[in-house]
Amino acid sequence: MTINVESSSKKELFHAQGSLMFGQVREDALVDLFLVRQLQSPTRLFVIASGGCTALSLLTVDSCTVDALDISQAQIDLVELKAALYKHLGLVAAKQACIYDGRPYLKQVNSMLSPQAQKFFNARSESLKSGLNNCGWVDQRMHQLTKLFYLFVHSFEETKAFLCLDEIDKQRDFYSKRWCNWQWKLTMKVAFSRLFLRLAHGNAAEQLVPDDFSALMEGRLVRAFTDFPNAANPYLWQAFFAQYNSCEAGLPPYLQSANGALIQASIDRLNLVCEDTIAWLARQPTASIDYFGLSNILELLPPDYAVRLRAEIVRCGRPGAIVCVRSIFRRRAAVFEAETSEADGRRLVFDSSLSDQAEKMDRSLFCNFYEIYRCV
DSSP, rough: EEEEOOOOOOOGSOOOSSOOOSSSOOOOOHHHHHHHHTSSOEEEEEEOOSSSSSHHHHGGGGGEEEEEEEEEEEHHHHHHHHHHHHHHHHHHHHHHHSSOOOOOHHHHHHHGSSSSHHHHHSSSGEEEGGGOOOOOOHHHHHHHHHHHHHHHHHOHHHHHHHTTTTOHHHHHHHIIIIISHHHHHHHHHHHHHHHHHHHHHOHHHHHSSSSHHHHHHHHHHHHHHHSSOOOGGGGHHHHHHOOOOOGGGSSSSGGGGHHHHHHHHHHEEEEEEEEHHHHHTTTTTTOOOEEEOOOTGGGGSSSHHHHHHHHHHHEEEEEEEEEEEEEOOOOSOOOSSOOOTTTOOOOEEEHHHHHHHHHHHHSEEEESSSEEEEEE
16 A cells, blocks of 8 residues: 655645545445446556545456545545555454444554554544544534434434335335325425525535525435335445445445455555645556546536646546546536547547446435546
């Protein structure tokens, strides 16, 4: 495992630099794995680090180097800790630390972390008491909201009964007869209204969301509840319970027993970098990267950033490379223009078929609008 820490002029764009925003990635890593498997003999994959779930899951792809980058040093520290647990203690310990109390496991690998990560977690070890995957600000805020949900909408017992179902027909029947009551409908309108988001998260949140955000989120939740087996959907379980179902299928790929030995053996192929994406790509060799997992970073950055990023992706991407752009809100225009590179005629081409397939298989609740591009 390689760790590269560099300062970035873009860091001011990231909220609360001294704190963790995300203890986990709430994006469906199975989609990334599906996209990477469309490539012929990939060797190098690039993703946004965030909580590390996608980066670690991609280590299951044979012989691939995974470059995980984030402008937040706190997020890099978290992924470093998860990787150290995997490398030195194995899957069982890593799983326990992510899901339950991470403090005793931190003590076991503390001396093996970088000085920066040691300092960060030694000052915040209590934040790991509910598990590494629940130590971020977003994770804690979601847990607070679910407590209100159990008081005013559906009880914990009712929610558990619904999310333990694993047959689509039964889930749809449960949803229509027991779940979709007036309290649920009102909650969707209020919780995702622009006024509520402004009160909870400030003016920036209100300006970011579209007017129909409540309907959009309700549609996403209905889809998650009725199109996939609830019992095996880790993103539903994390949203409502801040935990996973005990069944293997209900875990993200990097915590499944079938992948443990491979990830542990491959952990040194993970490179962690704290830097701005464009600045890092500018230093990479031409035609050296097979996959770009950009998460939804382009929703948070000005339009000219996408123009400069496209140029670096076209230069760094191998012929046939896949670029995955997620978003919380469906875009009115393509994020990347299909311009021809002045240097060698290479360009990005939107792949509508892969984009549609990615959206249909995604089980997550938030960043599940896709634009998939190919380097040609």
